[in-house]
Amino acid sequence: MTVMRDTVVKSLAKITIQGNEDGLIPEYDVLENLLPAALLNSFSERIMAAAPQEKKSMVADGLVRAAYECGYHTGCGIITSDVFNDVVLPMVTEGEKDILRGAFAAFTAWGWAKSGIVQLKAGEKMVIRANDYYEADSGGDGLRAYMLRGLCQAFFDLTYAAPYPDGMDTYVCQQSKGIEVGDPHGEFIVTKKQAAG
Amino acid sequence: MPNNAEHIHIADNTHFLKGSLSLTNITDLVQFLAASYKSGMIHLHKHPAGIEGKIFFTAGAITNVSTDELSGLGALSEIMNWDQGEFQFNPDVTSIEKNVGLSVQHAIIEAAVLHDQRITNKPTSHIDITPGEGSGEMEMNQRDSTTVLNDLLMIPGIDVVVVVGRDGFVIESVGNSSRVNIDELGASLAHAINAIEEMGNELKVSLFQDMFIEYGKAVIMCRPVGDAIAAVTAPDASKLGIVRHKAKKYFEELVLLF
Amino acid sequence: MSLKLDFSLDNETFRRYLNGHAVVMHSHHYLALITKLAEDLSDIGGPQLLKDVVEENMWAVLHDYVQQNDVPSPLQRCNVGREYYSVYGLGKLKVGGTENGGEVCLVRSHIDEGWIKKWGRHSKPINHFTCGYIAAMFAVAFNKPVKSYTVTETESMAVTGTEGTFIVTLS
Numbered sequence: 224m225t226v227m228r229d230t231v232v233k234s235l236a237k238i239t240i241q242g243n244e245d246g247l248i249p250e251y252d253v254l255e256n257l258l259p260a261a262l263l264n265s266f267s268e269r270i271m272a273a274a275p276q277e278k279k280s281m282v283a284d285g286l287v288r289a290a291y292e293c294g295y296h297t298g299c300g301i302i303t304s305d306v307f308n309d310v311v312l313p314m315v316t317e318g319e320k321d322i323l324r325g326a327f328a329a330f331t332a333w334g335w336a337k338s339g340i341v342q343l344k345a346g347e348k349m350v351i352r353a354n355d356y357y358e359a360d361s362g363g364d365g366l367r368a369y370m371l372r373g374l375c376q377a378f379f380d381l382t383y384a385a386p387y388p389d390g391m392d393t394y395v396c397q398q399s400k401g402i403e404v405g406d407p408h409g410e411f412i413v414t415k416k417q418a419a420g
Numbered sequence: 421m422p423n424n425a426e427h428i429h430i431a432d433n434t435h436f437l438k439g440s441l442s443l444t445n446i447t448d449l450v451q452f453l454a455a456s457y458k459s460g461m462i463h464l465h466k467h468p469a470g471i472e473g474k475i476f477f478t479a480g481a482i483t484n485v486s487t488d489e490l491s492g493l494g495a496l497s498e499i500m501n502w503d504q505g506e507f508q509f510n511p512d513v514t515s516i517e518k519n520v521g522l523s524v525q526h527a528i529i530e531a532a533v534l535h536d537q538r539i540t541n542k543p544t545s546h547i548d549i550t551p552g553e554g555s556g557e558m559e560m561n562q563r564d565s566t567t568v569l570n571d572l573l574m575i576p577g578i579d580v581v582v583v584v585g586r587d588g589f590v591i592e593s594v595g596n597s598s599r600v601n602i603d604e605l606g607a608s609l610a611h612a613i614n615a616i617e618e619m620g621n622e623l624k625v626s627l628f629q630d631m632f633i634e635y636g637k638a639v640i641m642c643r644p645v646g647d648a649i650a651a652v653t654a655p656d657a658s659k660l661g662i663v664r665h666k667a668k669k670y671f672e673e674l675v676l677l678f
Numbered sequence: 679m680s681l682k683l684d685f686s687l688d689n690e691t692f693r694r695y696l697n698g699h700a701v702v703m704h705s706h707h708y709l710a711l712i713t714k715l716a717e718d719l720s721d722i723g724g725p726q727l728l729k730d731v732v733e734e735n736m737w738a739v740l741h742d743y744v745q746q747n748d749v750p751s752p753l754q755r756c757n758v759g760r761e762y763y764s765v766y767g768l769g770k771l772k773v774g775g776t777e778n779g780g781e782v783c784l785v786r787s788h789i790d791e792g793w794i795k796k797w798g799r800h801s802k803p804i805n806h807f808t809c810g811y812i813a814a815m816f817a818v819a820f821n822k823p824v825k826s827y828t829v830t831e832t833e834s835m836a837v838t839g840t841e842g843t844f845i846v847t848l849s
Contacts, residue, residue, distance in 0.1 A: 259702075
C-alpha cells in the first residue's frame with residue numbers, strides 16, 4: 224500500500240473554505256484567503272512586464288518567494304492537520320515519499336496544480352509534472368509558473384530538510400517545461416541549493 | 421541441429437500462402453495461422469544469407485522449428501527477426517519430431533526472451549541507453565518519455581500507452597485514450613499493482629515484473645518502469661506476444677526515465 | 679449573508695470556482711510577500727500596479743455578480759462587495775458613502791493582520807490590495823467603470839494594530 228492519490232483527491236476536494244464571521248479563514252496555522260486566479264496571474268504578468276530588464280529576475284524570484292513561504296508555512300500546517308492525518312497518514316508506508324505523494328494530491332485537490340511526482344531521489348532530487356495549473360493561463364514571456372516553483376521547493380524542504388521551521392532554503396526548484404510556453408505539461412525539478420560563493 | 425527431411429510427413433503440398441518477409445511480419449503471420457487453428461509448415465528463405473527455416477504447427481500450437489543452424493526456440497527466436505526473404509505456408513505438413521511444444525503465444529514470448537538475452541550479451545544494443553543504471557538519474561543522451569511513449573504507440577496492436585506513478589498519478593499518456601478516463605485508469609492500475617505487490621511480499625516471492633489483464637479480446641499489459649508503472653492497452657489480445665516482444669526495449673528505456 | 683455562493687469544482691482539472699470565477703487558496707504569507715514585492719518596486723509603481731490589478735479583476739467579479747443576480751440598488755451592490763470581501767477571507771469592512779465617495783473602515787484584515795504576524799507592525803500603510811478592492815466595489819455599486827474612484831488608506835491597521843480607514847473620492 225502507498226498513498227493512493229485518487230482517495231486523497233476525492234476526500235480533500237470536498238472541502239470548501241470561506242471566511243468566518245470576521246471575514247477571515249484561520250486554517251492550517253495561517254490565515255488563508257481565496258482569491259480569483261485571474262487576479263494573481265494578472266499581477267504576475269504586469270509586475271514582470273513593468274520591471275526593467277535588470278530587475279526581472281529579482282521580481283521573478285520575489286514571486287517564487289511569496290509562494291515558497293506560503294507553501295512552507297501552510298504546508299507544515301497541512302501535513303500536520305487533522306484532515307491529512309485522517310486521509311493520508313493511514314496510507315503512508317514509504318515514509319517521506321508517501322508524505323510528498325499526499326502533498327501533491329492535496330495540490331491537485333485544492334486547485335493549485337494537477338500535479339504529481341515523476342522522479343524522486345530521497346533528499347536529493349525530485350521531478351514534478353503538472354498537467355494543469357492556473358499559472359498556465361497567465362500572460363507574459365517564458366516559463367512563468369512562479370507559484371508552483373515555490374510550492375514544489377517548499378514541500379521538498381518540509382520533507383527532507385531540517386525540521387520546521389529550520390529547513391528553509393535547503394532546496395531550490397527550477398521550471399524546465401511549461402504549458403504556458405506550449406509544452407504538453409509543466410515540469411519542475413527540485414535539487415539541493417548550491418552554497419553561495 | 422539442421423532440420424531433417426525424414427522427420428517430415430508430407431500429406432499435401434498445395435501452396436496455401438506465400439509472400440515476402442519484407443512485407444509481412446513473421447510473428448504476425450504465426451499468430452494469424454495459430455488463431456485460425458491451422459496445421460502445416462511455414463517454409464522460409466532468409467535473404468541474402470540463403471538460410472532456410474521451418475515452423476511446424478499442429479492445431480494452432482508450434483511443434484517444431486528449425487533453421488539450417490538452429491532448432492527449437494532458438495530457431496524461432498532467430499526467425500522472428502528475419503526481415504528479408506520469402507515464406508510459404510504449406511498446410512497439413514506435419515513434423516514427426518517435436519522440439520517446441522508450446523502454444524504460439526508462449527513460444528513467441530519465450531523466443532523473444534531468448535532474443536533479448538542475446539541482444540543484451542552483445543556489445544551494442546538497439547537503443548542508445550545503458551540498461552541497469554539507476555532509475556532516478558536523467559542523462560543528457562536519453563530520449564524523453566514522450567518520444568519513447570510515441571514509439572510504443574507505433575507498435576501494431578497498441579492503442580493506448582500510459583505511465584502512472586505508484587500513487588496513481590497519470591504521468592503521461594499517448595494514444596486513443598478518449599474512450600477511457602485516463603485518471604480512473606491510473607488509479608485502478610495503481611490500486612491493482614499495490615495489491616499485487618502486497619501479495620508478493622506476503623508470499624515472499626520476487627518483485628512484481630509483469631501483469632496482463634484480459635478483458636474479452638482486449639488486454640492491458642503493465643510493467644514497472646523505475647518508480648512508475650507503464651501500461652499499454654491492446655484491443656486484440658491475440659497480439660499480446662508480439663506486443664510484449666516489441667515493447668520490451670521501450671519499457672527498458674522508460675526504466676531510466678522514471 | 680445575502681450573497682449567493684455557488685462553489686463548484688472541475689472534475690477534470692480540479693480547479694475551483696466561486697460563482698463562475700476560478701479561485702485559489704493561499705495564505706497570509708503569500709499576500710504579505712506580494713504586498714512587500716509591490717512595495718519594494720515602488721520605483722516602478724509597484725503599489726499602484728497592485729491596486730490597479732485588484733481593482734480591474736474585482737470589478738469584473740462584482741460586476742458579473744450584480745448583473746447575473748439583478749442587484750438593483752447601490753446599497754445592495756455595495757453590500758455584495760462587502761460580503762465578497764469576507765467570503766474571500768480578506769477581512770471585514772464597514773462601508774459608508776455616496777456616489778461622490780465615502781469612507782470605509784477595515785475592522786479585520788487578512789493583509790494587515792498577516793503582515794503583523796509575519797513582520798510585526800509597519801511604519802506606513804501597506805494595504806494597497808484593499809485600496810484597489812474598495813475602488814472596484816464603489817465603481818460597481820454606482821455603476822461606473824474602473825478607475826472612477828481614488829482610494830487612500832489614511833489609517834493603517836498594519837501601523838496602529840487597531841483598525842484601518844480608507845477614504846474614497848470620485849476621480
